[in-house]
Amino acid sequence: MNAVVAGFRGFARYLGGVMGADAYTKYLEHHAASGHAEPPMSEREFWRDRTDRQDANPEGRCC
């Protein structure tokens, strides 16, 4: 049973990674690692900033 739960968690984590759900966690890691003085963006700010930057830099989707 534990193995099933662990497997499911692993799959969910993988799927989340593929879809970019872990972007904020990664941003926090980077922020902590690079030793910036100012505090990191909040989760809400980060996602806003992310989609707003996509407005200015669109990415193609393939056919």
Next chain:
Amino acid sequence: MSSMPGGRARTTDEDLELTPDPSLPPTAVDETVREAEEGRWTPAKIAIWAAIALLGGVAWFMLAIIRGETVNAIWFVFASVCTYLIGYRFYSKVIERYITRPNDRRATPAEYKADGKDYVRTDRNVLFGHHFAAIAGAGPLVGPVIAAQMGYLPGTIWIIIGVVLAGAVQDYLVLFFSMRRGGRSLGQMAREELGVIGGTAALVATLLIMVIIVAILALVVVNALGESPWGVFSVGMTIPIALFMGVYLRFIRPGKVLEVSLIGFVLLMAAIIGGGLVAQTEWGAAFFHLDKVTIAWGLIIYGFVAAILPVWLLLAPRDYLSTFMKIGVIVMLALAIIVVRPEITVPAFSEFAGRENGPVFPGALFPFLFVTIACGALSGFHALISSGTTPKLIEKERQTRLIGYGGMLMESFVAIMALVAAISIDRGLYFAMNSPAALTGGTVETAATWVNSLGLAGVNITPDLLAETARNVGEESIVSRTGGAPTLAVGLAHIMQQFIGGTAMMAFWYHFAIMFEALFILTAVDAGTRVARFMLQDSIGNFIPKFKEHSWRPGAWLCTAVMVVAWGAVLLMGVTDPLGGINTLFPLFGIANQLLAAIALSVCLAIAAKRGSFRYLWIVALPLAFAAVVTITASFQKIFSPVPAVGYFANNAAFSKALADGKTEFGTAKTVAAMEAVVRNTMIQGWLSVIFVVLSIIVIITGVLATVKAFRNEAAGVGHDDHEDPAVASRGYAPAGLIPTAAERELMAEWNKLPADLRLEKSGHH
């Protein structure tokens, strides 16, 4: 830049002045250790590869040589997967060794440009899924279906061999070269490597190609939704669902991507089931029963609005939904084919393989089969993705082989599955669905009579079968449902109902398939319009600087409108075309896509030559030559062929003459207005072909010239700028392939022993 004083640009290990941090373990597996590991052929390893080769050989034998009544679909799976494995293990290694020469001691852009936002080191397996979701869309699901007109074998060979020698090579090289340049776009690389003329031609060609690709993808959606209340309702519902998801992510629970995707998925299923109920009611059937022209206009207006709305509201949430569906659908389709293993009755080569008057798409097998199947074998559009987001996320240089080459093999597998789904349905049904209404007459009786009159071996279709299939999938009619998507949907419903649910579930599966294809395409339409708009703004900005300001609304709206009008015009032309639309326009789509591949490969050829890989330049030259020959031949036939069904101008002349002679109907055009439409459409299509081919020839010539120049410089010992970002020593390690090797595991263990504060995530950066 890494031009050496001796003149030659070299980026191999021995020339690099990378000083690794002495406090860190090695950042790459030692060259000799890796070589020894790869070169060691243990009996178990030999046995495994012999088994793969043998199974693949048997599968190809079953597909290509044995001429039984039927062939089982499982052989398609074995033939493709075994060939991919061999291509990946052996051919891509040759490319890695002689062309790309990755160096794990060098930091990738995700490391030296890390910003936590765009440049983020991403686990290789996650990035593989991410990259695959970005390259695979509706293309590999449509082309193989249309190409099935020629029988299953030509398409199968081209998809499998083409990807190993051409498509995956292009994706891998563009990804690697873009990564070495900090994730620069194909357009920027073309300008640097091919000069102003080649670069400008590449830019204009890319812009035009985007217009054509968006228009024809939109045409596929229109054809699938025309006169289908169920389809219109459920696909229409994706818009409010996406809007809801957008608001949820922005205001209610930011960042809960998986959660909102699950909610969206449930709503999507509800929309499909609800569509069936709505279509049964009288008001629903009346309200959502739209003709193709209305849907086309709806799509044009939608395209404009979607492209000027903020990304968070519509594009981002639908992108999540689309990725979620993509992965689910592909896993489901693979499972179903393996479990159900349908028997295929379609011949290896059909009667149309040797002729050039096929009803689904005109033209001879060479070159038109090779342009009809673009995505899945060789898709130039991928070069735009491989040079955009993905290179900024790669953790180690050696991983590009898994992601670039491997990701494309995966897309090819999707194309094979689409082909299997399409050929698992009755052949008569296939031709009744995919031939234009001008030929089938549009009713079940006329369609059955016409299909039976084609004289195809083993085809004897009854009007009842056509009516029954339509009833089973919950549509009024399936006659002349061109564009590939409905055929794939019927094939998928046919396979899936044997797997889950039986005949009662066929209508659900059919609309499920239409829904996900429409979802992929709408995302591509929206994103394509945006990208094209930015390209146009930048181009105009060279003359009127104000246009370069992307936040300047009037400029953005004007450029969006220009792009939407451009693809909208082509779309309307296809929808109203008296000759059938898809069959005249689809070759243009394939030609455009392959020409983009030729452009990308020209850039790669020039770069590979500058890196001094002359002996192995054929690895790039081979797919480039093939793509160039195929597309230029196809374009020339479309321009110069005297056969009206093939040549745009020949058709134009025939219809112009009929009009001049005062005829009121000619061929499949039954009115003077229709004849005038043909004259107009063929003229536009003909000139588009001329422009494409001229631009591409310019780019290919500049690419070859750059290659020759690199060769001369090499001979004369003159240096040249390789345009790569300067090499920076890496400070981290990750294995290259899906499964780490023994040496890689050993090195990983060493890194894991490192105190946390010394590891890359935590180490003070800069």
